[in-house]
Amino acid sequence: VKGLDGGSSASGGGRSAAGGMPRIKMVLLGDSGVGKSCLVLRFVRGQFDPSSKVTVGAAFMSHPVALPDSSTVKFEIWDTAGQERYASLAPLYYRGASAAAIVYDITSKESFAKAKHWVKELQKNASQEIVIVLVGNKSDLEQDRDVSAEEAKAYAEENGMEHVEASAKTAHNVSEIFESIAAHLPRMLNQGEP
Numbered sequence: 304v305k306g307l308d309g310g311s312s313a314s315g316g317g318r319s320a321a322g323g324m325p326r327i328k329m330v331l332l333g334d335s336g337v338g339k340s341c342l343v344l345r346f347v348r349g350q351f352d353p354s355s356k357v358t359v360g361a362a363f364m365s366h367p368v369a370l371p372d373s374s375t376v377k378f379e380i381w382d383t384a385g386q387e388r389y390a391s392l393a394p395l396y397y398r399g400a401s402a403a404a405i406v407y408d409i410t411s412k413e414s415f416a417k418a419k420h421w422v423k424e425l426q427k428n429a430s431q432e433i434v435i436v437l438v439g440n441k442s443d444l445e446q447d448r449d450v451s452a453e454e455a456k457a458y459a460e461e462n463g464m465e466h467v468e469a470s471a472k473t474a475h476n477v478s479e480i481f482e483s484i485a486a487h488l489p490r491m492l493n494q495g496e497p
């Protein structure tokens with residue numbers, strides 16, 4: 304596994320020992336092809352470039368995010384690197400994650416059904432309190448929509464998650480995914496502090 308400089312995040316979110324920027328491990332889950340890699344690239348690099356998928360899959364990408372209290376945390380965003388085809392990802396993938404985005408494609412009912420599977424998988428494997436956002440990607444493909452926003456929002460509410468519809472292609476709502484997570488983080492970052 305590359306990106307082991309993030310090893311200390313295995314203990315969860317929090318201030319780093321050196322007093323630097325707090326780090327948050329965020330994992331991406333969802334069916335293959337829903338656009339997980341494209342969302343990260345859009346957020347971190349401001350680009351839509353499906354061809355650079357391999358570089359993302361090899362490790363995590365880091366990006367600073369401002370919290371509502373004006374402090375900044377570094378998001379370490381882990382992509383599945385194609386492992387989503389297995390029934391369950393390695394426990395290492397979930398370990399220490401304080402945030403997760405479960406992604407489906409609004410034009411695919413099947414991907415939404417899989418998203419529900421990932422919610423259960425995460426609830427089973429996550430070892431600590433975790434902020435989850437359910438992301439309906441490809442909102443630019445409204446004409447091919449197969450999952451209603453209402454249905455997804457209701458499901459998210461029942462399961463204590465935020466819900467965002469976004470498009471990695473047009474950049475619609477992509478930063479909102481991370482902001483909606485950031486809005487819940489100060490409370491968690493302060494856990495364990497005197």
Ligand code: GDP
Nearest residue numbers: 334335336337338339340341353441470471472
């Ligand atoms: P992953 O397997 O979940 O990481 O999916 P990718 O990021 O590799 O994207 C899968 C395919 O969906 C690629 O062909 C992308 O071009 C396409 N895609 C990703 N995001 C969007 C989006 O927001 N809108 C549209 N129209 N296509 C997208």
